[in-house]
Amino acid sequence: MSIKHSKKFLENLILKINPSIKKELNKGNIDLIDDGIIDSFDILQIISEIEKITGKKINPKNIKRESFANLKSMIKLLK
16 A cells, blocks of 8 residues: 555545544644544544454554554554
């Protein structure tokens, strides 16, 4: 999965989980966690969906708060 496709995949996934954040997601330089856009429940859903869709398990040791700060940091989880 290319980074461009990964970004679109993650955007769609996040919007599926929480459609009300579409406006926030399109803003530049946001921190999804610090700006209160996603919470811990959203993160669990994101992880679960990524694992279900990709068939790839995410190692819990690789999951850090900053891994969900923005789409770019989430893409690193997909690699």
